[in-house]
Amino acid sequence: MQWTLVIPLKPLARAKSRLADTAGDGVRPGLALAFAQDTVGAALACAEVPDVAVVTDDELAGRELAALGARIVPDVPGGGLNAALAHGAAVVRRHRPGAAVAALNADLPALRPAELSRVLAAAAEFPRAFLPDAAGVGTTLLAASRGRELRPAFGVDSRARHRASGAAELAPAGVDSVRQDVDTGADLRAALALGVGRFTAVVAAGLLIPGSGDSH
Ligand SMILES: Nc1nc2c(ncn2[C@@H]2O[C@H](COP(=O)(O)OP(=O)(O)OP(=O)(O)O)[C@@H](O)[C@H]2O)c(=O)[nH]1
Numbered sequence: 001m002q003w004t005l006v007i008p009l010k011p012l013a014r015a016k017s018r019l020a021d022t023a024g025d026g027v028r029p030g031l032a033l034a035f036a037q038d039t040v041g042a043a044l045a046c047a048e049v050p051d052v053a054v055v056t057d058d059e060l061a062g063r064e065l066a067a068l069g070a071r072i073v074p075d076v077p078g079g080g081l082n083a084a085l086a087h088g089a090a091v092v093r094r095h096r097p098g099a100a101v102a103a104l105n106a107d108l109p110a111l112r113p114a115e116l117s118r119v120l121a122a123a124a125e126f127p128r129a130f131l132p133d134a135a136g137v138g139t140t141l142l143a144a145s146r147g148r149e150l151r152p153a154f155g156v157d158s159r160a161r162h163r164a165s166g167a168a169e170l171a172p173a174g175v176d177s178v179r180q181d182v183d184t185g186a187d188l189r190a191a192l193a194l195g196v197g198r199f200t201a202v203v204a205a206g207l208l209i210p211g212s213g214d215s216h
């Protein structure tokens with residue numbers, strides 16, 4: 001089964017505020033972009049993902065992610081994360097009405113294509129399904145198969161809210177890289193331990209975090 005992924009990215013200057021103690025104002029936008037580049041690159045390297053739509057108004061991120069092969073969808077002004085995802089899914093289905101769509105966070109710098117394939121294969125068994133994040137309180141992926149609305153409920157406690165919405169909770173083995181979103185310095189260290197992609201490896205090396213030169 002083939003999937004179109006919808007990846008939301010807010011303007012880089014405002015992104016990743018919870019990483020302020022790990023990466024200063026001068027570095028954080030570049031780090032947020034690197035996370036998105038590694039996420040999009042790994043998603044497009046996944047055999048089941050011919051198409052990635054990034055919902056963003058950030059000009060630099062739009063250019064760099066389009067260069068990797070993503071389609072850029074302008075954001076809904078002032079709508080917030082879930083409005084951006086619903087809009088992205090609607091735009092995708094205007095072009096391809098039968099598309100299976102999955103929302104994926106832009107902050108998965110350790111993402112591995114084979115692990116994403118495993119999650120999407122598990123999601124294909126259900127009308128709607130989601131993957132909890134590594135912390136166990138949020139969500140990193142929400143999938144809707146052909147003909148199903150995405151109905152995104154990302155944000156605080158999104159695991160509980162996606163579960164309450166009737167989406168199936170996925171728990172495939174060996175998908176740590178799909179669950180490891182990066183919001184805090186501790187998350188970044190966990191992602192570095194899994195092995196991050198090449199864009200994040202370069203930026204993180206400048207942060208002088210032990211092990212940050214390692215990439216896959
Ligand atoms: N297109 C779009 N993406 C958003 C919006 N709000 C958040 N996102 C993205 O959704 C994902 C999770 O967002 P948040 O946790 O709110 O923000 P963050 O930048 O990851 O981190 P914090 O600033 O620390 O909260 C990230 O990929 C964000 O870039 C929005 O209004 N529009």
Ligand SMILES: C=C(OP(=O)(O)O)C(=O)O
Nearest residue numbers: 138139154155158181183
């Ligand atoms: C928006 C979410 O992610 P984050 O952990 O980046 O806030 C979420 O988990 O629903």
